Amino acid sequence: MVNQENELLLTSPSEKKARFKRKRDKVIAQFIIWTILIVMYIPILVLIAYSFTTADNIGTWTGFSFDLYARLFTSKTGNEIMVALGNTLLLALASSLISVILGTTGAIGAFYSKKRTRTAIESVTQIPVVNAEIVIAMSLTVMFVFVGSYLFGGANVFSFWTLLAGHVILSLPFVYLSVKPKLQQMDPALYEAALDLGCTQRSALFKVVVPEIMPGILSGFLLSITLSLDDFIVTAFTRGSGLLSGEKTIETLSTLVQAKIKKGPIPPEMRALTTFILIAVFLIVLGITIYNNKAAKKNKVRKGRE
């Protein structure tokens, strides 16, 4: 009796139509996903392919070789690229670290302050996010010139440190914005529970609040790194002499490529480097995934138990 009813329902015209619709929607969804993936990954694959040929212009294939990889470490351009890479990484790590510390502290401070203060801080931090980068870059330049002429007797203050400050300012609001939702999701009783169990306010913060918002802190950190790695505008406006090689003007990868393409084609060695970067990123992602899986399965060791 029940089965009959079910069958009747399943074969009713409206049910048939619904099934067809579901199937159609699935196909469309699959199509869209694959299109997006292909569009995203084809340029990268092309780039990798052309890192194995030495032609200056992409599109001409002059035979397979590892020459570009070798040139990355031997040629003059290769050397320039490696210095720029070093600058870029140093800058990205240092600025992200500072941003994360300042941004997290700020987010926690704002979260626990009175509503009016919090709202004020929040609106202030949102402006740089939507603001055009050129405005940030210009205003930083003006400020550094001002500081140089009034505080340092007309000296040129542009250096690695101004560049670092520029990048911190660039990524700070993003750290704040990725930590804030984690604080809001957190059960406010957790902090109280930590106090209740004997924590001082500071240790409650480090033992309970920080671990709770760690995912937000990490994503803020990664976001800062990404922002800093490929930033051009702020870098171009705030850089000065370099730290690493004593060069007159610090070059990061983006400014280096920009300088090169003014005079000619993109240095072919860049193709080898980007392939390296891609592999590095892939390995990092893989490593994180493996670590996460392992951590879950890890056998727990209890101190104080034989």
Added chain:
Amino acid sequence: MESSNTIISLVNVTKVFEDGATAVDSFNLDIKKGEFVTILGPSGCGKSTTLRMIAGFDIPTSGQILINGEEITNLPPNKRPVNTVFQRYALFPHLDVYDNVAFGLKIKKVPVKTTNKNGEEVVKMRHLSPKEIDQKVAKALAIVDMDEMEDRDVSTLSGGQQQRVAIARALVMDPEVLLLDEPLSALDHKLRLDMQVELKQMHKKLGITFIYVTHDQEEALSMSDKIVVMKRGAIQQVGTPEEIYNEPINAYVADFIGESNIYSGTMSSKLHVRFLGKTWECVDDFALNEKVDIMIRPEDVILGPEGKGVVDGVIDSKVFKGEDYSFIIKVGKAEVLCRDKKNREVGDKVSISVDPENLQIMHKEMMENQWTDCYINDKNQVVIGDDVFEADVTKLLKDGFIDDDGYLTSKAGKRYDLKDAGVIVECSFDDIIISDNLEEGITTGKIVSSVWIGDHYQDIIRTDDDEDFVVNTPYTWMENDVVSININKESLRLTLKKGLDNYAID
């Protein structure tokens, strides 16, 4: 020594929040060592705030909190010998069951006696050793039957299991007082009943003081040694479950605890009270002609054949409850809720009587609405809070009338300017008209309480400017319903704070 037995004292504790709302109002309570005390009341009555002040999460605006005779009013939570079980457990999600329980122990320091190099005995504080921690955690988890689960992530536990971990986490700290903030409210009914029994057993076994906050009167009755009933930040009654159930001090407590019939009546002679149109014998001695509330528990109502009791009624409805039937009996317009084992049919005529012992007579809290801080505006209207009501100011003066210029004028032609005159306004509970059509009234308010009194509800409506209007209404309104309020001009009685002569002109 009475005081040596007291572990916690709250002395005149008051908490006013930043927005000006008073959550707890001069709260006085002594809690004895080893007692299971329940603070009971509806949401928003200040019970959780009271607990939070004992735990140290909120600091009282004024008043003192003492533990073992020492003042802890302003001490931070980590310095207090109390631990809390939170409503939503508040387990640390990044730690597993074991580490959640061990959390506090890893911070805890214990005194240890050593001799310094001068040979003097000194007390030093030291952390617990990992071995000690492990033993304590194992013991605490065993108490709550969670010893098999110590490696589990807390997010994989059911609500009941999380609650057990939360209790273990608090108990492991060896608190002198365990604070429980509605710990069972997130559990389903059956689990809640089981946990009630377990908590009670734990309390007996551990011998420490439990302070338990709940809005569930059954929970309070079945678990506590002492119940504190709260309403709007103030204690209504403190007593054993039996006292609270059998001898509620007012209609609010009677209505909140268990099922009850509440009627308003008058003391007609010594040890006699009149309500439901009849005179009943009672054992409580109240002043003659005092208006009182009478409470009868449904199980105390004795049904008999028509004409054999104090008053007759007709069975209006019946519900089978398993061990007995629940009847609603109409006596005129009033209803009597009653429990009886004998089956009767709807429409049957029965008589009702009650053992005088079981008539609980209570002082009426308030006889009518009274607003003491009102004034008259330039249109001879009265302003209560921020709301302007039409009023008949001519009643302030015999044969008075309002002249063309708007002045109150006596028959003899003497004129009074009542603008800004302070008045006390009174109005009977029956004369306030409420409606769900919000356009209809002078102002609107939210229903903050609704108590069934015999044949009508007594509702308290609070307006945005915090004025309370008490209304008798035959209709059911829900708490938090917004209604419009209207009062007829004739129903408002005005009393000038200063004599009328102060307002005379010319």
